[in-house]
Amino acid sequence: MEITANELLHITSRIGSMLITCGAEIYRVEDSLYRIAAAYGFSGESRRIEVFAIPASLIITINDGDSPPLTQTVRISSRGTNLDRVDKLNNLSRYICSEKPDFPTIQKHIDEISGRKVYGDAVRLFSYAIVGATFSLFFGGTPSDALCSGIISMVVFGVSKFVNKVKPSVFFQSVIGSVVIASLSVFVSKLGLTESFDKIIIGASMNLVPGVTLTNCMRDFIAGDFLAGMYTLTEAILIAAGMAVGAASAIALASMI
Amino acid sequence: MDILREMILPCIYSFIASIAFGVQFNIRFRHMLAAGIGAVLTQLIFIGFEMSGLGQMICYFFAASAVSVYAELMARRLHVPVNMYLVIGIIPLVPGGNLYNTMISFVGGDIDSFSHQFAEAVGIAGSIAMGVFAVSALMRLIGMIVKQTA
Structure with a gap:
């Protein structure tokens, strides 16, 4: 399944910022986003993704052929620890890499993970x-x-x-x-x-x-x-x-x- | 020596405490049990090395490397982030007593005790970090070699 650069930007910024706020290591965040993009063919010279993450912000730029590059910056103001969510997002990115689902399916999965409550x-x-x-x-x-x-x-x-x-x-x-x-x-x-x-x-x-x-x-x-x-x-x-x-x-x- | 007081009780305490920490970090119950076993393993290895008369810092180093090996292996096996087991396993090693004594001697103005306790706390923290460093770096290297040959 193919997705557009805009949709890819949307899902990578959501998954990336959620990983950072839940207390994942930063190199894991960058690594997962690169893998997700590569699964949809954004890994070459003309179609590629650049991710820069620190614990306080996330910058993603996507180059798609001749169209102008797309950039999104997410500022992360507070972080907590929710290792269950990190685990689930990890599984999700593995699933995306192997199955390459379409955009609405991924959206649904992300919503599901962000709605999970573990302990009261x-x-x-x-x-x-x-x-x-x-x-x-x-x-x-x-x-x-x-x-x-x-x-x-x-x-x-x-x-x-x-x-x-x-x-x-x-x-x-x-x-x-x-x-x-x-x-x-x-x-x-x-x-x-x-x-x-x-x-x-x-x-x-x-x-x-x-x-x-x-x-x-x-x-x-x-x-x-x-x-x-x-x-x-x-x-x-x-x-x-x-x-x-x-x-x-x-x-x-x-x-x- | 009193086996119950010095060996069994610390293990029980670290098991219970690590499960409670699992709740604070929002870890699922089945992972919590495995993480708790990791904490007990750390504790046992630490006590074992300490009894054999090695220096305190090196005991912390070995205990931290043991828990990192455990965490890496479990994480590979169950496909979960390494953090989940590593964080929980390391917590019983945190030198709470030394840090507290550092603070108390600071309040009391006892500079000798302060520098002694502070150096010890920093040394322990450093050895734990080195233990984790050594194992994680080794595991990354092994992972890369496996990936290249496969």
Whole structure:
């Protein structure tokens, strides 16, 4: 099945931007789009596609013979982690490459993937609690530490959901999360519920660790995509610094009281 | 030494925690189980190397390379992104204690402890990254050779 340059531009920009917002590695985004275009014959000298992606934007240009080149830029303002969607988009691009379906079919598949919801808020809230509790046990906390850490993690989930509505920078997000964790932990231990607050803070903070960001950073560096690697590395360092700043200021203020 | 406290419990904790992280990253349930097994594997290898008396950094290096091998193999087999298993498997290795102690000595103004803990945390993070780097680079090379010969 043949598709026009315009339609190809439309599907590649949709798939590419969705991959970036769901936390795929940047080299994977570029690679998938090149493969999709090649499946429809856009891989030679006169008919070709150029893709440039960084975590903050995506630029696609399509040359189709003598007609003027088509370009689309997508600015990506916020990214999350939805590895299930990355997996499904990966399958979709593999399917496109082997079956070469027509434009409406691809559109339908993309709509289907963008409408998928994996876990609801209640399950996510619970997962925050589990992460906080198990990690405080993992780092040597007592059962009461784990309980406090689980409850504090749930509070952090609520607060970050509320704060993220105004779309703060990643640094600010982690500062706020970390301030909430540290101040509540100190408060709980001052109440006498636990002996010390350090294991509670370590456990609950694991919810804020930029795991996907760091992994993507390493994989982009290996693939030779240094610009994307530097971008995500900076982001990961900023998140870690934000966590340290937030916890340090909360503990320092609490120790003065 | 106490096998339950030092070996079995950390594995159970990292399994449960990695499943919970799977929910946060929106991973399907069947992939979550496999990812959790990866996290347990990492933990076992880390504890094993640590017991054999090797230095701490090299233990992290080997554990990270082991989980990368696991993630690459599983991803090839099940046709899923490598990330899915790699991210979850690495999380139990994050040096949370060192980072926390760095921050606490910063607040307390203890420069000796601060520089010691900070160097250790950075070293651990570096060894994890190197473990992942080494395996992923090797896998890419093997993939290219296979593609060329096929």
